[in-house]
Amino acid sequence: xxxxxHVQKGPEDPILGVTVAFNxxxxxxxxxxxxxxxxxxxxxxxxxxxxxxxxxxxxxxNVDHEYAPIVGVASFNNAAAVLALGEDxxxxxxxKITTVQTISGTGALRVAAEFFGRFLPGVTAYVPNxxxxxxxxxxxxxxxPVKSYxxxxxxxxxxxxxxxxxxxxxxxxxxxxxxxxxxxNPTGVDPTHEQWKKISQVCKEKEHFVLFDFAxxxxxxxxxxxxAYAVRLFVEDGHLIGLCQSFAKNFGLxxxxxxxxxxxxxxxxxxxxxxxxxxxxxxxxxxxxxxxxARVVSSILSNKELTQQWRSEVKLMxxxxxxxxxxxxxxxxxxxxxxxxxxITNQIGMFCFTGLTPEQVDRLASExxxxxxxxxxxxxxxxxxKNVEYLAKAIHSxxx
Ligand code: PLP
Numbered sequence: 001x002x003x004x005x006h007v008q009k010g011p012e013d014p015i016l017g018v019t020v021a022f023n024x025x026x027x028x029x030x031x032x033x034x035x036x037x038x039x040x041x042x043x044x045x046x047x048x049x050x051x052x053x054x055x056x057x058x059x060x061x062n063v064d065h066e067y068a069p070i071v072g073v074a075s076f077n078n079a080a081a082v083l084a085l086g087e088d089x090x091x092x093x094x095x096k097i098t099t100v101q102t103i104s105g106t107g108a109l110r111v112a113a114e115f116f117g118r119f120l121p122g123v124t125a126y127v128p129n130x131x132x133x134x135x136x137x138x139x140x141x142x143x144x145p146v147k148s149y150x151x152x153x154x155x156x157x158x159x160x161x162x163x164x165x166x167x168x169x170x171x172x173x174x175x176x177x178x179x180x181x182x183x184x185n186p187t188g189v190d191p192t193h194e195q196w197k198k199i200s201q202v203c204k205e206k207e208h209f210v211l212f213d214f215a216x217x218x219x220x221x222x223x224x225x226x227x228a229y230a231v232r233l234f235v236e237d238g239h240l241i242g243l244c245q246s247f248a249k250n251f252g253l254x255x256x257x258x259x260x261x262x263x264x265x266x267x268x269x270x271x272x273x274x275x276x277x278x279x280x281x282x283x284x285x286x287x288x289x290x291x292x293x294a295r296v297v298s299s300i301l302s303n304k305e306l307t308q309q310w311r312s313e314v315k316l317m318x319x320x321x322x323x324x325x326x327x328x329x330x331x332x333x334x335x336x337x338x339x340x341x342x343x344i345t346n347q348i349g350m351f352c353f354t355g356l357t358p359e360q361v362d363r364l365a366s367e368x369x370x371x372x373x374x375x376x377x378x379x380x381x382x383x384x385x386k387n388v389e390y391l392a393k394a395i396h397s398x399x400x
Contacts, residue, residue: 014374015036015373018032018034018371018372018373019032019034019035019371021365021371022034022371025369025371027369029368029369029387029390030369030370030371031369031370031382031383031387031390031391032371032382033370033371033372033378033382033383033391034371034372034373034382035379035381035382036350036379037248037249037254037381038249038252038317038321038350038381039382039384040320041320041384041385041386042384043382043384045252046252046317047252048251048309048310048313048314049309049313050300050306050307050309050310050313051251051252051253051296051300053306053309054295054296054297054299054300054303055296057299058295058296058299063295065291067287067288068289068290068291069288070100070279070282070283070287070288071098071100071101071278071279071282071288072100072101072102072260072288072289072291073101073291073294073295073298075298075302076258076260076294076295076297076298077099077100077101077260078092078099079297079298079302080099080101080247080260080262080297081097081099081260081262082301083217083224083228083245084214084217084231084243084245084262085097085228085231085235086225086232089232091235091264094268095268095271096265096266096268096270096271097262097263097264097265097271098262098263098265098272098274098275098278099260099261099262100260100261100262100275100278100279100282101258101259101289101294102244102259102260102261103257103259103286103289103290104246104247104248104254104256104257104259105213105214105215105244105245105246105248105259106138106259107257107261107289108244108246108259109135109138109213109244109261110138110142111261111278111281111285112244112261113125113138113139113141113142113144114142114281114285115263115277115278115281116139116142116144117142118277118281119277120144120176123144123145123174123175123209124144124145124146124171124172124175124176125139125144125145125146125147125176125177125178126146126147126148126149126167126168126175126176126177126178127139127146127147127148127149127178128148128149128151128152128164128178128179128180129148129149129150129151130151130152130186130187130375131148131178131180131185131186132180132185132186132213132215135178147171149163149167149168149177150163150164150167151163151164151184151187151189152187152189152353154355156343157187157189157343157347157355158189158343159189159190159191159195161191161195164191164199165198165199168199168202168203168208169202169205169206171206171208173206173207173208174206174207174208174209175208175209176208176209176211177203177208177209177210177211178211178212178213179199179210179211179212179213179230180212180213181212181213181214181216181217181230181231182214182216182220182221182227182228182230182349183215183216183219183220183227183348183349183350183351184349184351185215185216185349185350185351186353186375187347187351187353187377188347188348188349188350188351188352188353189343189346189347189353190220190348190349193229193233196230196233197233200233200234200237200239201237203234203239204239209240210234210239210241210242211241211242211243211244212230212231212234212241212242212243212244213244214228214231214243214244214245214246215245215246215248215249216246216349217245217250218250218311218314218318219249219250219314219317219318219321219349219350220318220348220349221318222314222315222318222319223315224250224311224314231243235264239264240263240264240265240266241263241264242261242262242263243260243261243262243263243264244260244261245259245261245262246258246259247259247293247297249350250314251296251297251300251310251314252317253293253296253297256290256292256293256296257289257290257293258293258296258297263278321349321350321381322348324380324383324385324388325344325347325352325380327383327385327388328341328344328383328388328391328392328395329341329342329345330392331388331389331392331393332392332395334392335389335393335396336400337392337395337396337399337400339399343355350379350380350381351377351378352377352380353375353376353377354377354378355376356372356376356398356399357376358374358375358376360376360398361373361374361376362374363397364394364395364398367397367398368397370391370394370395
């Protein structure tokens, strides 16, 4: 039958390509800097002790496997909102917020995009240039027009703040502005507190709708509160934000697909109206979300001791990442590099835009068995105290 003969093979994900090349390499010194998940100093996936304890409690409670409501597990939704917005947030207290559990951060963004496609038809979503590749596709697939605003400045591997402000100002009033709340992926470049204030003010003046993608709370600085700075500032400034949360990185629950989407509203009544439409939208997509990850996160965040343990473990992960940044720069200098590598330590989170050219990236792979995407992005999670010096030597070799 010729039924599918018109279907052409699509291109592979560029990050997947890095892993395929890495797996083929038989060198014992090979390094994979394409991984999008945390690794410990032995290059192993890390299961948080807080998660293990929560799992034990859940197992011992002999829970059933009934369906969750369309919006997910209520105790999780509340805990997610509190974690992002803070204990005494008035929107939560006065129920001027709706939170739905989603299929991790991607699912939160997809639900958000579907909601905009339906209720803000034709309104363009602006994403940073560059951004996490999935943003563009999620909006496009949900029939939300998508454009970008200036973000990264390649000349200093930092933020193009003026360009960013100019583009946000030039966007039609009432546009959707997507902001990475912290640990911008793929650049690792975040605005300063002062810059966030200005961004908030400009978005306010233009009556833009701000959607935060919050995939790394606690994972960037080690403090969930510090990482929530921008989100809480915008809420204080009176923005009725949209918020997409992921618990993949900060709880190490990648494959459990646990996330949340929230919308702030003018009143409790409005929040209920918004929720009713989110339910109508979610029901034909996946009916209701899986319960396991929600149970794990809510049992941690509803228990003081486990919350404390989670905080120390998320800090441990963040600190290891920060240490590896410092260590990489130290060895680059030690091996004679005179280039300015300060952006490596100025940037934050799992990813770093090194400024390496595609040709240098190719040489790293062919000569040194070091694998990363050709845009020069490295995942710091792939660096350990054992391979950091080798990596520094390799980077120095291809950049001198
Ligand atoms: N948003 C950003 C910026 C990300 O980097 C990621 C993951 O890499 C996500 C969202 C969503 O990830 P997940 O769907 O695994 O929660």
